Amino acid sequence: MAVTIKKIAEKSGVSRGTVDRVLNNRGNVSPDTEAIVKKVAEELGYKPNIAGKALAARKKRYNIGIILCSEGNEFFDDVMKGIHRAEEESLDYGITVLMRTIKGYDARQQVQMMDELKPQIHFLILNAIDTPEVIHKIEEFYQDNIEVITLNTDIASGKRLCHVGCNYTKSGETAAGMMGLIMGGSAKIGIASGFFHVLGHKQRVAGFQDVCRKRYPGMEIVDRIETRDDPAYSYEQALLMLRSHEEITAVYVAASGTAGVCRAIEELGRSDITVIACDYTESMKALVNRGMVKATICQQPFTQGYKSLNLAVNYLVNGIAPYKDIYAMKSEIKIFENV
Amino acid sequence: MAVTIKKIAEKSGVSRGTVDRVLNNRGNVSPDTEAIVKKVAEELGYKPNIAGKALAARKKRYNIGIILCSEGNEFFDDVMKGIHRAEEESLDYGITVLMRTIKGYDARQQVQMMDELKPQIHFLILNAIDTPEVIHKIEEFYQDNIEVITLNTDIASGKRLCHVGCNYTKSGETAAGMMGLIMGGSAKIGIASGFFHVLGHKQRVAGFQDVCRKRYPGMEIVDRIETRDDPAYSYEQALLMLRSHEEITAVYVAASGTAGVCRAIEELGRSDITVIACDYTESMKALVNRGMVKATICQQPFTQGYKSLNLAVNYLVNGIAPYKDIYAMKSEIKIFENV
DNA sequence: TTGTATGCGTTATCAA
DNA sequence: TTGATAACGCATACAA
Numbered sequence: 001m002a003v004t005i006k007k008i009a010e011k012s013g014v015s016r017g018t019v020d021r022v023l024n025n026r027g028n029v030s031p032d033t034e035a036i037v038k039k040v041a042e043e044l045g046y047k048p049n050i051a052g053k054a055l056a057a058r059k060k061r062y063n064i065g066i067i068l069c070s071e072g073n074e075f076f077d078d079v080m081k082g083i084h085r086a087e088e089e090s091l092d093y094g095i096t097v098l099m100r101t102i103k104g105y106d107a108r109q110q111v112q113m114m115d116e117l118k119p120q121i122h123f124l125i126l127n128a129i130d131t132p133e134v135i136h137k138i139e140e141f142y143q144d145n146i147e148v149i150t151l152n153t154d155i156a157s158g159k160r161l162c163h164v165g166c167n168y169t170k171s172g173e174t175a176a177g178m179m180g181l182i183m184g185g186s187a188k189i190g191i192a193s194g195f196f197h198v199l200g201h202k203q204r205v206a207g208f209q210d211v212c213r214k215r216y217p218g219m220e221i222v223d224r225i226e227t228r229d230d231p232a233y234s235y236e237q238a239l240l241m242l243r244s245h246e247e248i249t250a251v252y253v254a255a256s257g258t259a260g261v262c263r264a265i266e267e268l269g270r271s272d273i274t275v276i277a278c279d280y281t282e283s284m285k286a287l288v289n290r291g292m293v294k295a296t297i298c299q300q301p302f303t304q305g306y307k308s309l310n311l312a313v314n315y316l317v318n319g320i321a322p323y324k325d326i327y328a329m330k331s332e333i334k335i336f337e338n339v
Numbered sequence: 340m341a342v343t344i345k346k347i348a349e350k351s352g353v354s355r356g357t358v359d360r361v362l363n364n365r366g367n368v369s370p371d372t373e374a375i376v377k378k379v380a381e382e383l384g385y386k387p388n389i390a391g392k393a394l395a396a397r398k399k400r401y402n403i404g405i406i407l408c409s410e411g412n413e414f415f416d417d418v419m420k421g422i423h424r425a426e427e428e429s430l431d432y433g434i435t436v437l438m439r440t441i442k443g444y445d446a447r448q449q450v451q452m453m454d455e456l457k458p459q460i461h462f463l464i465l466n467a468i469d470t471p472e473v474i475h476k477i478e479e480f481y482q483d484n485i486e487v488i489t490l491n492t493d494i495a496s497g498k499r500l501c502h503v504g505c506n507y508t509k510s511g512e513t514a515a516g517m518m519g520l521i522m523g524g525s526a527k528i529g530i531a532s533g534f535f536h537v538l539g540h541k542q543r544v545a546g547f548q549d550v551c552r553k554r555y556p557g558m559e560i561v562d563r564i565e566t567r568d569d570p571a572y573s574y575e576q577a578l579l580m581l582r583s584h585e586e587i588t589a590v591y592v593a594a595s596g597t598a599g600v601c602r603a604i605e606e607l608g609r610s611d612i613t614v615i616a617c618d619y620t621e622s623m624k625a626l627v628n629r630g631m632v633k634a635t636i637c638q639q640p641f642t643q644g645y646k647s648l649n650l651a652v653n654y655l656v657n658g659i660a661p662y663k664d665i666y667a668m669k670s671e672i673k674i675f676e677n678v
Numbered sequence: 679t680t681g682t683a684t685g686c687g688t689t690a691t692c693a694a
Numbered sequence: 695t696t697g698a699t700a701a702c703g704c705a706t707a708c709a710a
Contacts, residue, residue: 002430004703015681020705028679049431051393052703055686058390059705091341092388092687170677177676181521181633211676294520333672337516337550338509338636343687354697359689367695391687394702398689431703 003044012040023048024319050318057317058094064312065121067113068151069129071103073229074281075256075301079152082305090313097309107131114141123312124148130155130199147315151308153200154326161321164308166299167328168200172207174331175252175276178295179219180211182274186218187250190241192227192234194255204254204278222248227257234260242268250274259283262292280334288336300329342383351379362387363658389657396656397433403651404460406452407490408468410442412568413620414595414640418491421644429652436648446470453480462651463487469494469538486654490647492539493665500660503647505638506667507539511546513670514591514615517634518558519550521613525557526589529580531566531573533594543593543617561587566596573599581607589613598622601631619673627675639668 005023009016014033021029022037023046029037066083070076080099087097098117102109107129114137117124124141128134128150135158138148142159154163179187191208194201205224212219223241227234234257242248242264251273253261258277265273277284277296287293307327314320344362348355353372360368361376362385368376405422409415419438426436437456441448446468453476456463463480467473467489474497477487481498493502518526530547533540544563551558562580566573573596581587581603590612592600597616604612616623616635626632646666653659 002433002703005705006703016704017681017706018679021680024705026706030679033680047430049394049397049703051390051397051431052686053705054390055388055394055688055702056704056706058388058686091386092390094341094686174674174677177674178520181517181674184523215675331677333674333677335513335516335520335672336554338513338670338672341687344689345687355688356690356697356699357695360696363689369695372695388687391702392689394686394704395688395690397702433702 002049003041003046004049005046008037008041008044008046011044012036048318053318054093058092061094061096062123062313062316063096063098063121064123064125064309064316065117066097066099066125066151066309067110067117068099068101068127069103069105069110069153070101070127073256074283075279076101077281078301079305082302082307083309084305085302086306086309086313090309090317093313093317095313095316105129107133110134111137118144118146122146123316125151125308125312126160127151128153128155128160147312149308149312149322152304161315162311162325162327164304164311164327165329166200166304167331168203169207169210170328170331171278171297171299172204172209172254173211174333175204175254175278175295175297176208176211176216176219178297178333179208179250179252179274179276180216182276182294183219183250185216187220187274188245188247189219189221190238190245190248190251191221191224192238192241192251192253192255192257192261193224194227194229194257196224196226198255201255208252208254219250227253227255227260229256231257231260233257235264236260238264239268242270242273248273250276253277256281258287258293262287266292280339285339288334288339291336295333295335298332298334300332304329341388342380342385343388344385347376347380347383347385350383351375387657392657393432397431400433400435401462401652401655402435402437402460403462403464403648403655404456405436405438405464405490405648406449406456407438407440407466408442408444408449408492409440409466412595413622414618415440416620417640418644421641421646422648423644424641425645425648425652429648429656432652432656434652434655444468446472449473450476457483457485461485462655464490464647464651465499466491467494467499468492486651488647488651488661491643500654501650501664501666503643503650503666504668505539505643506670507542508546508549509667509670510617510636510638511543511548511593512550513672514543514593514617514634514636515547515550515555515558517636517672518547518589518591518613518615519555521615521633522558522589524555526559526613527584527586528558528560529577529584529587529590530560530563531577531580531590531592531594531596531600532563533566533568533596535563535565537594540594547591547593558589566592566594566599568595570596570599572596574603575599577603578607581609581612587612589615592616595620597626597632601626605631619678624678627673627678630675634672634674637671637673639671643668 147161225237238261486500564576577600
């Protein structure tokens, strides 16, 4: 039989209430009894029963806030599916999810949204924008006992409980690995990154370059453009790049904007160019099916959503803090045959 | 607030016990009250609380038997890790796992093991060997109310609750897709399958051939050997094949035995040959790291183990039957950079 | 500082 | 055929 609070109470000659006070550091216990109870619990190897905790926690009602910079960004479709799945599974624990979405990465708007949610929630999952205002606001939440998990984008420093998101470096490395295999190690490459200054995009490109240098010296990066997450802009930039670098044989799109890049490629009659991209959204699906994109590197968007909410629920209901600082997703390679 | 049995009892003017009898088809209820209760439950949209069920189930003790043909087969290392993870998470529900392993696929031994476990278990997870004796034994378990989930290998027909395992066809297709990308659609291919007559291996090869024919007509399969899951045998067979077909530029290993094949390739000084394999075991790790194997197609072994036990626990504790007939794993592409 | 009683939702065992 | 009650493990309000 498993070890319960009741058993510990009997063994240590105190009441169940006292054991609870000791094990959950609620105070009002004499040092002597505390020592005894702790020792007994240790010896018996006490592990709290999750079902019992969940049931008792049901008397409380927890609200979890979620803020995503997802509007107009297909990538988050699957993230939200993961969130909803985790939400369904948490209904039994008296959890309510308050989801808010914003368009673009406007720090002021994010802070405003945080203020708005604050009085209603016990926990926040945040697609964080890494600016001083946001970091400061997270600190404020922490002071007021509202823990924050950052989702998909992290802050460089601050009081978030943990981060769930991509391993951008690995994603770029994997893209380069695939490029190396497909191109036989020899290519003139154009890179389309989202924004030169966005950390994640920068890391992807760095990972890509790193593998080119170390494992595929025959692969040379000849130009780089920004897509700015804008189809029209990425199309124009791609046109410029391909016109001024006719030697390009392969393109790595390290952010959204693949559709625009591919349109430019097709219009120039350069469908021989090998395109490797990121993520597997609805619009990417079409490009992979048509053979325009040879491979795309994904970062488990569903799992990102599922895991983040799951960690939050576990924290609130079972009092179990995340045991990692960063939950990094795997780099998944998708090609025509295995999507 | 969520709908509970208590609430249904009040609304229908009966006791909680009666509601329980109706909802769980325990009998001894008059047709009239049954109708009322069912209607009320329906209207209110009753969803049983998992934590409550789990807690109540704890008074019972369930034993789950697992039989794996895993001895000497590295593939199952990760399957077992998944099982153990699910086991840990199920301790709270009074679940005990009885794991038994056998060497090779001997149906008689498997049936014997099933008989041995039968009196001790309430559920069986079986790495099934698809023979009449085993199918018959599964039927017998079914009659005696011991449900069976088949893991990794399925039976063609019979009374198993569901199957958790690979999608072999998709695995072969993915391998061909990667081969096509790497070889630029043109290759002379040797295939090393495990056993010609094993269903899974056959399906992998069929999927591979199918993609070659439809998408990469420039890829020709020039020879086929068996590895028989035996390093020495696969080495010799590979030597024979490579000697008699010097035109071979690529090899697809559709089962275990990759190490033997690679040894043959190296000894013949043919390291230019592109090798694509299956699974990511300890020994495969070395081959990928050395660049001998360019890509390997995996089928979520951890998830196979985790999911199968998870479904079993859910069935016993929460009375939730699997809602799929087959839980098929994804084909994951692993290359040097993303393993 | 400590103990007791009650409830979370479900199920099983009595008693009626 | 039904209802009442106790139990699963944990948390907490209240009493001592």
